[in-house]
Amino acid sequence: MGSWETRIEGLLNRIPPVANTRRNHAIEHATIHILSERLPGVSMAGRSTPFGFYIYGDIPTDALRDAVREAIRRLQEGEMRLAIHPHCGTNLVTASVLAGLAAVLSLAGKKRKWWDRLPTALVSTTLALAAAQPLGYWAQDVLTTDPHVSKAQLVSIRRSGAGKHKIHFVRLTHT
Numbered sequence: 001m002g003s004w005e006t007r008i009e010g011l012l013n014r015i016p017p018v019a020n021t022r023r024n025h026a027i028e029h030a031t032i033h034i035l036s037e038r039l040p041g042v043s044m045a046g047r048s049t050p051f052g053f054y055i056y057g058d059i060p061t062d063a064l065r066d067a068v069r070e071a072i073r074r075l076q077e078g079e080m081r082l083a084i085h086p087h088c089g090t091n092l093v094t095a096s097v098l099a100g101l102a103a104v105l106s107l108a109g110k111k112r113k114w115w116d117r118l119p120t121a122l123v124s125t126t127l128a129l130a131a132a133q134p135l136g137y138w139a140q141d142v143l144t145t146d147p148h149v150s151k152a153q154l155v156s157i158r159r160s161g162a163g164k165h166k167i168h169f170v171r172l173t174h175t
Contacts, residue, residue, distance in 0.1 A: 022146035026083035028053040030071035083147035091136030098128035
């Protein structure tokens with residue numbers, strides 16, 4: 001990673017709620033990787049906060065607890081790849097922003113009618129979407145996750161709902 005990326009991470013880590021959310025996001029991703037291996041075909045999603053993360057889906061609480069503990073351990077042992085997930089919302093946001101900008105810039109101007117500019121807009125948004133995948137992974141790596149979780153500990157897991165509407169809140173600490 002370049003020095004400017006290191007400076008960005010250093011800046012983000014000086015803001016405690018942001019630093020905690022980035023670490024929790026890494027643990028959330030690692031947990032989902034592990035649960036996906038153990039519970040193939042089970043649909044799940046997550047959302048991180050400064051205090052932990054939510055897991056949405058029909059996940060047994062004991063399986064979640066075991067996966068969180070393993071996720072923390074494996075990240076602490078250096079399996080940094082677990083912090084990045086292909087279905088992360090960061091990838092979706094990156095794709096949306098790039099495609100939206102490409103479309104707006106392609107359709108801007110008044111020299112030609114909008115339908116004459118449409119083919120350019122379609123090509124530019126397609127190229128933006130192709131670029132979005134590696135940029136989304138980069139954004140996860142540098143901006144939205146931090147796999148350095150040496151002090152992370154599972155505090156508690158609180159469950160609400162039932163079946164496919166089950167929600168777990170995983171409370172973590174980093175002290």
